[in-house]
Amino acid sequence: MTRTRTRTRSGRRTDGRARPLSAVAMAPLALVAVLALQGCNAIQNQDPDPTPTASDLPSPTVPVEEPPQEPAESPTEPSASPVAVGDPCGIVSQEEAETLADSKLNPAAPLDETCTYTGLASGPSAQVEVYVGDSARSYLDAERGIGHELSPLSGIGEEAYLEDGSVFFRTSEQWISIRLVRSVPPAETRKPLEDLARTVAARL
Secondary structure (H helix, E strand, O other): OOOOOEEOOOOOEEOOOOOOOOHHHHHHHHHHHHHHHHHHHHHHHOOOOOOOOOOOOOOOOOOOOOOOOOOOOOOOOOOOOOOOOOOHHHHOOHHHHHHHHOOOEOOOEEEOOEEEEEEOOOOOOEEEEEEEHHHHHHHHHHHHHOOOOOEEEOOOOOEEEEEOOEEEEEEOOEEEEEEEEEOOOOHHHHHHHHHHHHHHHHHO
16 A cells, blocks of 8 residues: 655645544534434424313313393282272272263262262263162162153163163162263263163172
8 A cells, every 4th residue: 555645834744544533623523412412302302292282271261150030020910809889989980970971070979878979160060979778779769759760771780770860770689870960861861871880780
């Protein structure tokens, strides 16, 4: 084998064989290798799946369910109590008396077994009178005694009669009479009196 000798600028001769690196020259390479190894280990230790697990997610807020509220009960209207047969002002109301008289009337004025609705001073002459019990029966007997014509009515109480200006009927074994005073021909008041008597007898 032929050895090649070269002369360096310092005058030293070198041959073609490579000399081993010194420890000082090896240090930077070792450091680079260590850093590279640490980087690989760090990459390997990382979780390859970036998807967060259930433990990483915030716990969901569970809505608090309120107990169902029961619908508010609508106020029930009190049922109309039956009208006492012995209450004359409760048998015919103010509205019914004014409808019968076809005019405004003063408030009811009770007196024993009677109730009277008088006409207003500024209005037409009108008055409605209601009789119950013995007063009603006495009124009926008086009308018969003076010979007034009484026409029987069917379908009103146990028995009923109509005359000009007045109606009489018996219900629950008690007599009731309604009298109307108006400055009109008596024939005009017969139908309104009959209709009112049917209404009153039906609710007693």
